[in-house]
Amino acid sequence: MTKTKxxxxxxxxxxxxxxxxxxxxxxxxxxxxxxxxxxxxxxGKFTTEYVRLFFNDGGDGFxxxxxxxxxxxxxxxxxxxxxxxxLCLFIAYPVxxxxxxxxxxxKSVLLLLFVVxxxxxFVLRINALKELFVWMGTYNRSDTWNMINxxxxxxxxxxxxxxxxxYTTIIKIDKSYLEAARDLGATxxxxxxxxxxxxxxxxxxxxxxxxxxxxxxxxxVSNYLTFRNVKIIGKLIDDYFMGDLWHDGSFIALVLLLxxxxxxxxxxxxxxxxxxxxxxxxxxW
Amino acid sequence: xxxVKTVLKWLFITLILLxxxxxxxxxxxxxxxxxxxIQGGWKGFSWSHYEYxxxxxxxxxxxxxxxxxxxxxxxxxxxxxxxxxxxxxxxSKKRVNKSLSAINRIPIINAEVVTAISFALFVxxxxxxxxxxxxxxxxxxxxCTPFVLxxxxxxxxxxxDNLYEAALDLGATPTKALFSVIIxxxxxxxxxxxxxxxxxxxxxxxxxxxxxxxxxKTISTHIYGLDKNNTVGPKIKAAYWAFTALIFFAIxxxxxxxxxxxYRKARSKKK
Numbered sequence: 001m002t003k004t005k006x007x008x009x010x011x012x013x014x015x016x017x018x019x020x021x022x023x024x025x026x027x028x029x030x031x032x033x034x035x036x037x038x039x040x041x042x043x044g045k046f047t048t049e050y051v052r053l054f055f056n057d058g059g060d061g062f063x064x065x066x067x068x069x070x071x072x073x074x075x076x077x078x079x080x081x082x083x084x085x086x087l088c089l090f091i092a093y094p095v096x097x098x099x100x101x102x103x104x105x106x107k108s109v110l111l112l113l114f115v116v117x118x119x120x121x122f123v124l125r126i127n128a129l130k131e132l133f134v135w136m137g138t139y140n141r142s143d144t145w146n147m148i149n150x151x152x153x154x155x156x157x158x159x160x161x162x163x164x165x166x167y168t169t170i171i172k173i174d175k176s177y178l179e180a181a182r183d184l185g186a187t188x189x190x191x192x193x194x195x196x197x198x199x200x201x202x203x204x205x206x207x208x209x210x211x212x213x214x215x216x217x218x219x220x221v222s223n224y225l226t227f228r229n230v231k232i233i234g235k236l237i238d239d240y241f242m243g244d245l246w247h248d249g250s251f252i253a254l255v256l257l258l259x260x261x262x263x264x265x266x267x268x269x270x271x272x273x274x275x276x277x278x279x280x281x282x283x284x285w
Numbered sequence: 286x287x288x289v290k291t292v293l294k295w296l297f298i299t300l301i302l303l304x305x306x307x308x309x310x311x312x313x314x315x316x317x318x319x320x321x322x323i324q325g326g327w328k329g330f331s332w333s334h335y336e337y338x339x340x341x342x343x344x345x346x347x348x349x350x351x352x353x354x355x356x357x358x359x360x361x362x363x364x365x366x367x368x369x370x371x372x373x374x375x376x377s378k379k380r381v382n383k384s385l386s387a388i389n390r391i392p393i394i395n396a397e398v399v400t401a402i403s404f405a406l407f408v409x410x411x412x413x414x415x416x417x418x419x420x421x422x423x424x425x426x427x428x429c430t431p432f433v434l435x436x437x438x439x440x441x442x443x444x445x446d447n448l449y450e451a452a453l454d455l456g457a458t459p460t461k462a463l464f465s466v467i468i469x470x471x472x473x474x475x476x477x478x479x480x481x482x483x484x485x486x487x488x489x490x491x492x493x494x495x496x497x498x499x500x501x502k503t504i505s506t507h508i509y510g511l512d513k514n515n516t517v518g519p520k521i522k523a524a525y526w527a528f529t530a531l532i533f534f535a536i537x538x539x540x541x542x543x544x545x546x547x548y549r550k551a552r553s554k555k556k
Contacts, residue, residue, distance in 0.1 A: 012376040013376050013378075015370070015372050015373030016370060016373025016376075016377050018373075019373065020373075020381075022366060022370075026404060026407070026423060027392055027427060029407060030404045033403060033407055034399070034402070034403045037406060095297075095301055098298055099298075102294075105551045106547040108543075109547055112540060113302060114302070116536050117306070120529060120533065120536070121505060122490070123504065123505040124504065124528070124532075125308070125309070127312075127525065128308035128311065128529060129308045131311065131312055131315070132311050132312075134323060135324060156305070156308070209394075213396055219398065220491070220509060224509065237402060238398060238491075241405070241495075246406065250402075253398075256396055264394050
């Protein structure tokens with residue numbers, strides 16, 4: 001009895017081994033290699049030189065960092081990603097809300113309209129946007145336009161990742177809560193602020209975390225739409241690696257990695273049932 | 286008052302849809318323009334970009350086909366690995382389950398450029414030859430497999446595990462029970478994971494750029510490369526307008542089809 005019970009369980013558990021090894025070899029070890037490169041020199045000796053370079057390439061002293069190229073790039077990236085995330089949120093929330101609350105029978109088809117452009121290759125989509133900017137004459141016209149175009153590009157690319165999680169949480173809200181609020185005398189606006197908004201918080205967090213980090217690092221968008229004139233942190237890393245400066249690049253990648261862990265930890269993305277990471281999946285299908 | 290609100294609502298939705306679709310429609314219109322310089326305006330209707338795209342002697346069609354081939358290979362391998370992994374992790378002890386699920390999330394949340402360079406460093410550290418295509422395929426699998434896991438996992442949770450036990454009690458071997466009981470129940474998740482992997486692989490630029498053999502091109506790297514040296518191939522660029530338009534038409538058909546299906550469903554429910 002015990003034998004036939006334990007044996008099948010045992011064999012099914014073993015199925016985790018190949019993927020476990022895959023993750024260990026191709027995800028964990030590469031991350032350790034980044035750490036290794038960030039703290040060693042060309043001879044493989046331990047050094048904090050690249051930490052110093054990261055913080056000090058703008059000049060001497062502690063405040064040198066704030067004048068450095070790296071710092072400026074980080075600030076620029078943060079500005080772009082904050083603006084893109086806010087814009088996405090202000091567009092996506094109303095869109096998700098209107099679709100979720102509308103009385104149409106085929107809501108899902110309406111939703112599909114917002115998602116389906118993602119079936120076009122992402123570089124092709126960005127290329128379409130670029131050709132439009134060229135035609136309108138705003139392509140690489142000035143620094144301001146380059147910034148605006150980058151942000152438009154990020155919003156254009158990541159909007160569905162914001163719409164979907166918010167839509168999913170709004171549609172799940174139990175209507176009786178809203179009815180109860182209205183019965184107790186709340187106005188429509190008050191009921192929205194007190195009931196719908198707090199209950200859709202999970203969707204907002206999920207959407208924000210799916211847009212914020214990619215719009216700091218997706219250098220294909222910023223490069224392509226600005227004739228390589230707007231540099232973001234992702235491009236900085238790419239430049240270092242293309243210029244064979246692996247150690248410098250690794251340290252910045254490490255900083256970015258820690259930043260990613262921080263954001264994920266703050267938004268609860270590592271929790272078992274968090275919806276954060278499923279977004280991209282549900283986004284397409 | 287209420288009516289004004291409704292009008293404003295749909296106006297907003299229309300505006301956002303316009304924002305999403307205008308660049309694509311703009312490109313689609315220009316794919317029939319007899320010029321490859323858009324600023325020049327309309328120079329008359331022409332199939333020339335489509336002819337260039339479908340001409341076997343030109344590069345784009347080959348790039349598109351090899352991109353799709355790569356996507357199918359990567360998606361197949363990712364789906365097999367991810368499905369097996371999901372089943373294994375699902376039946377593992379809680380601690381193993383939790384830690385593997387957490388590691389599975391790293392490539393999903395991580396910035397793609399960090400995933401790409403970390404794997405590129407791994408490839409050079411162990412001097413793996415890029416021209417074997419192994420780094421490219423494995424690199425894209427790092428991107429796709431976690432999503433396969435995420436699509437299969439919910440289906441495993443919904444599954445009725447008693448059926449598996451019953452199959453064993455009725456004398457099926459564990460392997461047979463796995464294939465004839467578990468797999469059919471989680472099939473929708475597997476299919477979703479496969480399709481998602483295909484789109485992820487087709488879309489990818491960063492990982493591909495860091496791991497591909499030097500002469501190999503995908504749609505993403507080809508177009509991005511054209512931008513880098515503007516002297517090469519305005520014709521190639523225009524051929525990709527035609528390709529974009531073709532996908533756009535396919536999408537329109539799919540949406541219309543989805544609309545018809547959901548309309549029919551709604552009608553048959555009424556009856």
